[in-house]
Amino acid sequence: MRTHAVKTRAMRNHARLLLAGLALLLPASGALAQASCGGDFGAWRNAVVEEARAAGVGQAGLNAIASAQNNPEVLKRDRAQGVFTLDFATFARRLISQNRLDVGAAKLKQYASTFDRARSEYGVAPEVITAFWGLETDFGGYQGDFNTLNSIATLAHDCRRPELFRPQLIALARLIDLGVVPRDITGAWAGEIGMVQVLPEDYLTKGRDGDGDGAIKLKTSAPDAIMTAANFLQSLGWRANEPWLIEVQVPAEMEWYDTGLHEALPVSEWKARGVTARNGDLPDNAATHLLIPMGRKGPAFLAYPNFNVFLEWNQSLTYVLTAAYFSTRLGGAPIFTEGNPEPGLNQAQMKQLQAKLNADGFDVGEIDGILGAGTRDAVREEQRRLGMPADAWPTATLLNAL
Template sequence: MGVLKRVSLAFVLGISPVVAMAQCGDSFNAFKDGLQAEAVAKGIDASTARAFLAGVRQDPAVLKADRAQGVFQRPFIDFSRRLISQNRIDTGRVKARQNASVFDRIERTYGVDRHVLLAFWAFETDFGSFQGNFNTANALVTLAHDCRRPGLFRPQAIAAIELYAQGGFDPRTTTGAWAGEIGMVQMLPQDILTNGVDGDGDGAVRLKTSAPDALMSGGKMLQHLGWRAGQPWLQEVTVPAQMDWSLSGLSTTKSVAEWQAMGVQARQGALSDLPASLILPQGHKGPAFLAYPNFNVYFDWNQSFTYVLTAAYFATRLAGAPVYDAGNPDAGLGPDQMKQLQRKLQARGYDVGKIDGILGSGTRGAVQAEQQRLGMPADAWPTPALLNRL
């Protein structure tokens, strides 16, 4: 599921997206020359950078994959049912037992719950069984050269050269996802440089073949991103038939006591005494969750709301939570209708990002604002009724 990874990585390496944008789209060979010069300026030996880039080729299949992410147009119920199977649950429990000592170390060292990593391991590579067959060097440089997201991928290409200089990357044979992620939990080169861990003690970080290395590295990365030890991330709740739905969404955070006063209750167990946001992925008639501070860390792993919510929910399932109550949500919009809605919202001055038919954060916020303006339940779930009103 390597997609929509962190967009602030250019700033991590001190490279402005404006600088990267000025160099994208040049001839591919000239672009590689620019990467080589940048790598040398960062202290990498010129012959090493040249050797890395010598065989790198532009990969049209990578660009095709980058443009074809229709799976994220699916609503949460459909998407989560597609990704979460009984086989994945059963396999996750087997993997938890097989790697119990590794997960014990992760929880003790980094404070990251094992079920969170199990869910990523399942979704990213089916527990390591399919890690992608794209040449990683080609993928990263192709995406860095492309002018759609150079601020994300140019720093990753430089990081891959640095990994090569350290002996941890072979530009000819290293393969992974189309977006440049490597290994069982799919980490980008900069993340490997920062958070790679030799979990099995063999003197090398091998994210493709060593589960201890991959899982320990993933745990360290989540801690680095701000994961809070011992705290929950997501909990299913029930909501009353009527309340101020405009308070739902990640932009609003309230205490559990405040949510309870409005009629929000845990579907199982007790609510945690932490600030939380009410998430209604398919409106007030569908599933409902409270998202705790750790939930926000997920967006530093992947920026798709639907993927993040599904991964977080799957982790709770692996930890013993029941299947969510799907409720009876209002009918949503198809991809073409969603694009039509996005154009209408954009015409009204809202920043919905790319017209892609995906219900992202910008579109959700605009939908909620328009629902509130029109006196409709402001639950951020776009319906044909809203589209017709607009």
């Protein structure tokens, strides 16, 4: 269920480092070849085989790359992800069913000893791992049926994000060569594998044997998946024994421009502005974000530094806020207060707004009708310029004003 349209910062950085390391192993012509994409698939595939050979991948892995096929269905999925046009409340209601909450609670009990070990070794809260497990694959119930080798080869050959997927193809070849996964392994259309949907490079470097059988089986072993997810989240900067998200109540009037991910303020400052916890109190912290995903009249949350780890896993605010909120529900938090937000824009209106913002000099990225970070930032600036509450929630009033 991960938003494949926007890959993680961690993945981008890892890809750059891996490519840089591989470049040192190749002659100049090979370094140029590794940056290529598109063109004849067979010729491109042969170049990747040689790149992998120079990087030390064995014959089984090289044979796997040589057998990879282009899958047009993967590109269709990559270009069409309409579910992410939904607002936070609708998206969260759709993904967080009572059944998922019940199964999540049961998994927490069933694998309590593994979760305790994951917390002890990596500091990650069990409900956080469980939330990703549930949202990504319904606790392993559906892990995707795309041929992973073909999916990653297709995305690496495509010129939209080759720098992200070419290293993943070589990492997958190494996993195959080592016998960790079979050549015909299946997973999500964007190349993720297993119960918690990790990419091959993360499987290779963050995979952990949680059940002690000497193998790392992320598709079939829940303990392996739990320990791997914990290791991965810690590597992204998870801070033990700290909160990640707390629902709050906000006053009717305040400086809305400071809300969102662009501004971090101490908890004491938010309290001084009238922000209070819906239940209990707000632990002190020097750098927290007030998130109002549907504007000042909708749900409100205070995001602590650990929330940044969710964003490293995935960069869609709607998805990660849902995952973070789901994990708080698994920990006993009540259903969020939806409030009375102003009606948002439909996809056609959002595209119209994005086109207008781009024409006015903002960079909102692709005109896709999805309320991403670039669109939110531009909306906030235009709202402030027009004297409106700058809460980054686009409405028909703003669209008409523009």
